[in-house]
Amino acid sequence: MSQHVHTPNQARIQAGNRSSDHPDLLAIGAGVFGLWAARHALKRGERVLVIEKRHVGAGASGGFLGALMPHMPDRWNTKKQMQYEGLRSLERAVAELEADTGADCGYRRCGRLMPLRHENMLHHLAERIAGARENWVDEEGKQAFTLEHIPQAELAHRFALPDGKPWLSPEIAPFGAAYDTLSARVNPRAYLAALAQFVRSHDSGAIAEGAGVTAIDPAAASASLADGSTISAGRIVIANGWEAYDLLSDVGAHVGGQKVTGRGVKGQAVLLDLPHSDNLPILYDSGSYIVPHGTTMGADEEGVANCVAVGSTSVDDWLPESEGEEALEVARIGFDVADIGFFEHACALCPTIASATVMERWANVRPRNTIPDPRSGKIGTEPVFGPIEGHGRVSVAVGGLKISFGIAHLPH
Ligand SMILES: Cc1cc2nc3c(=O)[nH]c(=O)nc-3n(C[C@H](O)[C@H](O)[C@H](O)COP(=O)(O)OP(=O)(O)OC[C@H]3O[C@@H](n4cnc5c(N)ncnc54)[C@H](O)[C@@H]3O)c2cc1C
Incomplete structure (x- = not known):
């Protein structure tokens, strides 16, 4: 994806004396969160070093799903508001990144279609449609995005593939479908590459790849690296995805009054060669996503968009029994051909995908x-943002379920 820098020393050489010696910001992890933290700091005029154990996009951010999907707009709360602001502002944030780098991140507000498989889903939809009217609003309080009910009989002609077959099978949607105009999609690899390009090409930015942080000292705002060296910084953002929990538990980190705990959940995805028109919505149901990427991810010889991503993230018991980094890496990124329940469900949503060629x-x-909710005790799915208590120079930015790409650009 990019030029690799294998040790911090090489990073110093690459970056000259610009940013690697006592940077203002040290971002740990070159996923979507670490790279956005870097971009914000560079825009503020700070010197930034991103330190990455593997390479840019080696983690969860380096795939091809890129669904940007809102929570439901009923039972509104501050977290839904934060996510809404993220989804609303991302379009402009991506446009600015594209203007800075000349990249095309494949962003499009394509909407989302979700089948209503049971009658009670239809009843809930009425509340949700009212919630969208009230909460999906612009600065003047006018509704900016809609949620509507599409009756079953209309599905096939409103959302069709070029051969006339339905995009969402009416059979899986006996009560029709919910269609929102807020959801969007982005090409994760192009987006990440643009962020990395911005950091690398900036006089005050550098990315050191192949350099893992093994421990942090929050009091000193310093990080120890696998090669035995230490980097101290003005501030540190811990943004190394699921591997952040180990770094954080070693120092007993609390954010917002809560001890930060978590685990890695594995997901799988396939990229299909399936011709489609550029304006089809994402399909989503029971954890399976189908994301039509339009022409920005790829097109066939006739110029027709043909990249459709299908996936889900729900495998909890993926950690290997045997010890060691190698076994962990195999388990982390190995595609398990036996675990394709998500694909089977996706075929029920859109039967045409069953015969599409798998490209990747x-x-x-x-x-x-x-982290349990302090009031209800319920385990949430929210991201963790904010300074480590007692150590204002070290903060955490670790994603949450389904919504990470929609909020990673928010200042944190
Ligand atoms: C199959 C799949 C599909 C998904 N689909 C979507 C989707 O459609 N929409 C959405 O919003 N979200 C989706 N997600 C979730 C989303 O990808 C993640 O929540 C998000 O990418 C997390 O970003 P991150 O920057 O926190 O972590 P990561 O992208 O995992 O980045 C962390 C980086 O830190 C590096 N690192 C780890 N340890 C260290 C260390 N000690 N020192 C230095 N570097 C280190 C890693 O190598 C990695 O590059 C999906 C996830 C999967 C697996």
Whole structure:
């Protein structure tokens, strides 16, 4: 994806004396969170070093799903508001990144279609449609995005593939479908590459790849690396995905009054060669996503968009029994051909995908915070943002379920 820097010393050489010696910001992890932290700091005029154990996009951010999907707009709360602001502002944030780098991140507000498989889903939808009217609003309070009910009989002609076959099978949607205009998609690899390009090409930015942080000292705002060296910084952002929990538990980190705990959850995805029009919505149901990427990810000889990503993230018991880094790496990114329940479900959503050619299989592990809600005790799915208590120079930015790409650009 990019030029690799294998040790911090090489990073210093590459970056000259610009940013690697006592940077203002040290971002740990070159996924979507670490790279956004770097971009914000560079925009503020700071010197930034991103330190990455493997390479840019080696983690959960380096796949091809890129669904940007809102929570439901009923039962509104501050977390839904934060995610809404993220999804609303991302379009402009991506446009600015594209203007800075000349990249095309494959962003499009394509909407989302979700089948209503049971009557009670239809009843819930009425509340949700009202919630969208109230909460998906612009600065003047006017509704900016809609949620509507598409009756079963209309599905096939409103959302069809070029051969006329339905995009969402009416058979799986006996009560029709919910269609929102807020959801969007981005090409994760192009997006990550643009962020990395911005950091690398900036006079005050550098990315050191192949350099893992083994421990942090929050009091000193310093990080120890696998090669025995130490980097101290003005501030540190811990953004190394699911592997952050180990670094954080070693120092007993609390954020917002809660001890930060979590685990890695594995997901799998396939990229299909399936001609489609550029304006089809994402299909989503029961944890399976189908993301039509339009022409920005790829097109066939006739110029028709043909990259459709299908995936889900739900495998909890993926950690290998045997010890060692190698076994861990195999388990982390090995695609398990026996675990394709998500694909079978996706075929029920859109039967045409069953016969599409698979262009790529991909697996990776995303962070899953397990911090109980202080009031209800319920384990949430939210991201963790904020300074480590007692150590204002060290903060955490670790993603949450389904919504990471929609909020990673928010200042944190
Ligand atoms: C199959 C799949 C599909 C998904 N689909 C979507 C989707 O459609 N929409 C969405 O919003 N989210 C989706 N997600 C979730 C999303 O990808 C993640 O939540 C998000 O990418 C997390 O970003 P991150 O920057 O926190 O972590 P990562 O992208 O995992 O980045 C962390 C980086 O830190 C590096 N690192 C680890 N340890 C160290 C260390 N000690 N020192 C230095 N570097 C280190 C890693 O190599 C990695 O590059 C999906 C996840 C998977 C697995």
